[in-house]
Structure formats: C-alpha cells, structure tokens
Amino acid sequence: MMLNKLVNLTKMNKEITDDNKLDRSRIPSHIAIIMDGNGRWAKKRGLPRIAGHREGMKVVRRIVKRANQLGVKALTLYAFSTENWKRPKPEVEFIMKLPEQFLLTYLPELIEENVQVRTIGQKEGIPSYTQKAVNEAIEKTKHNDGLILNFALNYGSRFEITEAVRQLSKDLDAGTISAEDVDENLIGSYMMTKGIGDPDLLIRTSGEIRLSNFMLWQLAYTELWFTDVYWPDFSEVDLEQAILDYQNRGRRFGGV
Ligand code: FPP
Numbered sequence: 001m002m003l004n005k006l007v008n009l010t011k012m013n014k015e016i017t018d019d020n021k022l023d024r025s026r027i028p029s030h031i032a033i034i035m036d037g038n039g040r041w042a043k044k045r046g047l048p049r050i051a052g053h054r055e056g057m058k059v060v061r062r063i064v065k066r067a068n069q070l071g072v073k074a075l076t077l078y079a080f081s082t083e084n085w086k087r088p089k090p091e092v093e094f095i096m097k098l099p100e101q102f103l104l105t106y107l108p109e110l111i112e113e114n115v116q117v118r119t120i121g122q123k124e125g126i127p128s129y130t131q132k133a134v135n136e137a138i139e140k141t142k143h144n145d146g147l148i149l150n151f152a153l154n155y156g157s158r159f160e161i162t163e164a165v166r167q168l169s170k171d172l173d174a175g176t177i178s179a180e181d182v183d184e185n186l187i188g189s190y191m192m193t194k195g196i197g198d199p200d201l202l203i204r205t206s207g208e209i210r211l212s213n214f215m216l217w218q219l220a221y222t223e224l225w226f227t228d229v230y231w232p233d234f235s236e237v238d239l240e241q242a243i244l245d246y247q248n249r250g251r252r253f254g255g256v
Helices: 002-021 038-044 049-070 089-112 128-141 157-174 184-189 236-247
Strands: 030-034 074-081 116-120 148-155 201-204 223-226
Touching: 038 049, 049 074, 049 089, 049 236, 074 089, 089 128, 089 148, 116 128, 128 148, 148 157, 157 184, 201 236, 223 236
Parallel strands: 030 074, 030 201, 074 148, 116 148, 201 223
Antiparallel strands: none
C-alpha cells in the first residue's frame, strides 16, 4: 500500500517536472500517432493480442486528456489501416469494436472536455455499428472547439492520395477547376485532412521506424519521434518527452 503510494507520488512528480520544462507557447498544434506494439505488449505478458488492444484503448483516453490540457489543437490517431484487414478475423472484429466501446464509455467526457471527434479513412468496409458510433460522436461534438480528435480508421495514405487525384481529375473534366489552378493548397483541399493543418510532430511507438502508409502527403515537414515503448505502456510523461524533444529541434522547412 505504502509502496503503491510512493510509486504514484514519484510518477506525479515526474509529470510535474517534465511539464514544467515544456514551453507552453510552442506546443505542437497537430500531433499524429502511430500506436504500435499492442500485440507484443500482450505477448510479453502471455496474454492474447486483443488484451493489448484493450489496454491500448485506455491509453488513448489518457493521451487525449493530456494533449488537450497541454493545448494541442489536433491529435490524429492511426487506429486501423487499410492493410490491417490481413489480420485474423477475430482480431479485426475486436479492433473494429473498439471505437464503439471507447465512445460508449468516454463520449460524455469528450463532450465535457470540448473535444471534436473526426475521422479520416474509407467508410466502406467499416462495420455499420462502428460507423454509427463514430457518426454519433462526430455529430454530438461538432459544435465543440477544443482538441480535434481525429481517428484514422480504415485509412491508407496511398488510397487517400488516389482518391484525391480521382476527384481532382473529375473536377478538371467537369471544368470546375483548370490545370493552372492545381497547386499544393488545392491538392491539400482534396485530402481527407482538409481543414486540419499538417502534423507538426509524428510519434510512433514500439521501436518500428517506418511510416506504414500514414499521412505521406501531410508529413512532408513533420518532426518524427520514435520510441521503443509499446503503445499500452505509453504514458503522459512519454508524450511530454516527445514534445520536449520537438521543442529542442530547429525546424527550418527547407530553409537555413
Ligand atoms: C498496432 O499494434 C495497433 C493496432 C493495429 C490497433 C490500434 C488500436 C488501438 C491502440 C486502440 C484504438 C482505440 C480506439 C479508441 C479506436 P499491433 O497490433 O500491430 O502490435 P504488434 O506490432 O506488437 O503486433
């Protein structure tokens, strides 16, 4: 009991110390996270992979809360990729139930915290109960103006870019735009992230160092931050450390 208290106290102190080091005027506006390592976290404990996903969902709640407190404007979370369908059916079904479960439990809290729920990704293919839960959350939070919590669900960057090019071509054919109008801003407006600025900081957990078809257009000038920590172990302190490292980097956007 005493030991638990001591551990909690130490954790709290660590958070406060790290937080104090952060420059509140330079918090990244948009953070994107590839939440990886749920399966390995579970395996290490002799648990089924889905136990890692369940734990990962609880971490989402804590990180959303902390990001919001720190003044982050948008948080994009890679929850399910277009490639994740290759996993065993029961695992896919379990992950697809998570948004519904998450929102059933935490939507009132998100509303109270002024969070706006959004999604990017291909709607087709997502089970109707998942779509229903997500649509309800989007609808109920659309007038909020706090943190944008953007779930990438059935998302793949090449799919997004392909769809953007397809739509842009249709508009060219229809004559609503002309070839001279095509610039980076216009292309950006055809992306699913339209209206949300590009990420300033990308975090990937679990020691993998790749982008896995995530926001390839939007990450052009993003600071990348990798950690060996598995997503279910990712804490508020890790988030603060990532932000601190971000603040210590010099962003030049190709300049000098
Ligand atoms: C990657 O770990 C994780 C996923 C594919 C699922 C991510 C989902 C969550 C973290 C929960 C999402 C919560 C909500 C609210 C939508 P992995 O399974 O690839 O792990 P591994 O690389 O160790 O096998």
